[in-house]
Amino acid sequence: MSQIPKILVVGCGPVGTMCSYSLQNSGRATVTAILRSAYDDVEANGFHIKSIDHGEVDGWRPHNISRTLDDALQYGPFDYVLVALKNLPDVYSIPDIIRPAVASDKATIVLVQNGIDIEQPLIDAFPDNVVISGVPLIGCEQNGREILHNDPDILLVGAYTKNPHKMGQGKLTCSEFAEIYTAGGAKCEVKENLTWFRWRKLCWNASFNAICALTNLDSGLIQDAGALETLIKPAMGEVAAIASAAGYQLPEDIKEQMVAFTPRELYLKPSMQVDAIRGRPMEIEVILGNALRIAEKVDVDAKLLGTLYQLLKAKQRVLLSAR
Numbered sequence: 001m002s003q004i005p006k007i008l009v010v011g012c013g014p015v016g017t018m019c020s021y022s023l024q025n026s027g028r029a030t031v032t033a034i035l036r037s038a039y040d041d042v043e044a045n046g047f048h049i050k051s052i053d054h055g056e057v058d059g060w061r062p063h064n065i066s067r068t069l070d071d072a073l074q075y076g077p078f079d080y081v082l083v084a085l086k087n088l089p090d091v092y093s094i095p096d097i098i099r100p101a102v103a104s105d106k107a108t109i110v111l112v113q114n115g116i117d118i119e120q121p122l123i124d125a126f127p128d129n130v131v132i133s134g135v136p137l138i139g140c141e142q143n144g145r146e147i148l149h150n151d152p153d154i155l156l157v158g159a160y161t162k163n164p165h166k167m168g169q170g171k172l173t174c175s176e177f178a179e180i181y182t183a184g185g186a187k188c189e190v191k192e193n194l195t196w197f198r199w200r201k202l203c204w205n206a207s208f209n210a211i212c213a214l215t216n217l218d219s220g221l222i223q224d225a226g227a228l229e230t231l232i233k234p235a236m237g238e239v240a241a242i243a244s245a246a247g248y249q250l251p252e253d254i255k256e257q258m259v260a261f262t263p264r265e266l267y268l269k270p271s272m273q274v275d276a277i278r279g280r281p282m283e284i285e286v287i288l289g290n291a292l293r294i295a296e297k298v299d300v301d302a303k304l305l306g307t308l309y310q311l312l313k314a315k316q317r318v319l320l321s322a323r
């Protein structure tokens, strides 16, 4: 690895921008970010970040910005390729998008995304590379160069690889990444059992994201409407049952923990609801589809999740055909 790791950020929305900020702020990495719709604004004025972790920062730019991945290659070869795109296997292939930037088996791929079983396509496409999977516990939104980061950034990470000889190195690389990230002023914690944490977060995303996107009621309004006991908690219960059958036992009170995860009075729009409102594709395959495919393998009946998935797929078809 080069002395100062070179990090490429693919997907510089609110999450990718906050990752870029922490990594660059550490002083221990060179960050190249691919910007699309925000490129001109950020090139001219920099990002304006209001962050619960970092305070207000105006005029901030990643070390290098590029409009396309091909253009960004001039700043490589990259030690880390961090992906903070929406995970949309029904719309595009993340391995295909990042392949030109994964120059050798020494490049580590970092996923900062919601969902379950999202590592597998990368492990299959890059069998000799290390994949760091990251569960983002953060709340942030973007409007052009404006970033509002209102829920602290805690990134949980774990290493995966198809090549067993790479696992030792993978764990070291994962610790190095977490140290750099944390040195930049946010939190990044290495978890041996990262998949367990994915299942735990999925309880929230598969229930609230799906039901709020379908009803267009936010996380508070859906509770005011009386759907906590009839829809939200039953959906969480199905996720917990699949996780348990797959070998990831969640706590007895997981539903109560996950409901408390975002206070009702926040009236928060989950990312899937925001995508539906903006006419953008929703992460239904990695949040519901993958969970249901695992349910089938471990023989768990998940009727409610199955219904939510089919309803969302119908909505997705309309969203995609309007693009």
Ligand SMILES: NC(=O)C1=CN([C@@H]2O[C@H](COP(=O)(O)OP(=O)(O)OC[C@H]3O[C@@H](n4cnc5c(N)ncnc54)[C@H](OP(=O)(O)O)[C@@H]3O)[C@@H](O)[C@H]2O)C=CC1
Binding pocket: 010, 011, 012, 013, 014, 015, 016, 034, 035, 036, 037, 038, 084, 085, 086, 087, 097, 112, 113, 114, 136, 137, 138, 139, 140, 141, 142, 271, 283
């Ligand atoms: N936002 C949040 O608070 C949270 C998000 N998450 C998860 O984090 C991940 C990222 O979320 P978020 O930042 O909100 O996502 P967004 O959809 O808001 O941002 C994604 C960014 O990726 C860019 N992009 C899309 N396709 C490409 C491409 N082919 N090449 C380069 N850039 C591309 C988009 O650019 P453009 O604008 O030009 O389309 C956009 O800037 C998701 O998995 C989400 O579920 C998890 C917890 C909280």
Ligand SMILES: CC(C)(CO)C(=O)C(=O)O
Binding pocket: 114, 137, 138, 139, 140, 204, 205, 209, 268, 269, 270, 271, 272
């Ligand atoms: C839990 C939450 C709301 C964090 O912002 C999220 O993951 C999402 O909106 O998809």
